Amino acid sequence: MEHFHRYAQPFDYEGGEEGCLLIHGFTGTPAHMRLLGESLHKGGYTVKGILLKGHGTKMEDMEKVTWQDWLQDAVTGYEVLRRTCSKVYVMGLSMGGVLSLLLAEQYPVDKVVPIAAPIRIYDRKAHGAPLLKYFQKFKMWGGSGESSASEEFTDYKLGYDGFSVEALCHLLKLMKMAEKGLRQIQCPALVVQSKTDETVRPVSAQIIYDRIKAFQKEILWLERSKHVCTIGPEREMMHKKIHEFLQRT
Structure with a gap:
């Protein structure tokens, strides 16, 4: 495999x-999670940043994978850590956040940190993907995608410029599954979301926070970050809050 x-x-x-x-998001790469991973490692944790199938190579590879592949990637990463670690904390960005929720619903995760996990999205047209896939194979992300270095750590801004419409259908499936099972989550949870x-x-x-059954749960609201907030201007503050959350008994 050539990355x-x-x-x-x-x-x-x-x-x-x-x-x-650590689980990256739809069309993203482990680069989006690397700064958080380095921070956690400095704090003494063992860290595993996985690469989801169909990502990190070329956009066409997304056509070959399913939601089952992505969920299995997450499960495999969890099981590897569980074999050697006394506690396993799962955190993911965007689709990775959805996968982290699914893991917490189905496995004995000790703590979970969903970051910008999509339960509701702005692009209503995305829900037309099951029909659109018959007419269009790929779609490019809208907007210029440009941002200044003061806003994002651009060295780690690595992902596809577009996506497979077929793959989007599988993301929508994961989102529905995760939302349906939220009430099964009982482990401590830190929900991270940017208002912008x-x-x-x-x-x-708020939906995640309200529905999960965890006794210990909180929302960290970011004020100035974009969707990939793990490389955004509030990343260090987020790192600090995550460290505090993991250390709390």
């Missing part, structure tokens, strides 16, 4: 007995 950038590859940082599974997210409606965070 389009070295930061698009999965990463593993060996640390202590507590492990963190251009992709995910901020109400998504």
Whole structure:
């Protein structure tokens, strides 16, 4: 497998007995999670940043994968950490956040951190993907995608410029599954969401918070970050809050 950038590859940082599974989002790469991973590793955690199938290579590879592949990637990463770590914390960005919720619904995850997890999205046309896929194979992301270095850590801004419409159908499936099972989550949860997210409606965070059954749960609201907030201007503050959350008994 040839990755389009070295930061698009999965990463593993060996640390202590507590492990963190990091899951990137739809069309993204582990690069979006690497800064968080490095911060967690400095805090003494063992960190595993996985690469979801169909990502990090070329956009056409997205056509070959399904939601089952992505969920299995997440499960495999969790199981690898569970074999060697006394506790496993799962955190993911966007679709990775959805996968983190599904893991917390189905497995004994110790703590979960869904970041910009899409329960509600702005693009209503996305829900037409099951029909659109018969007429259009790929769709490019809208907008210029440009942002200044003061807004985002651009060295880690690595992902596809578009996506497979067929793959979008599988993302929508994961979103429905995760929302349906929210009440099964009982582990402590830190829900992270930016109020200025251009992709995910901020109400998504409130829906997650309201429906999960965790005794310990909170929302971290970001004020100035875009959707890929893990490389945004509030990333260091987010790192601090996640560290505090993981250390809390």
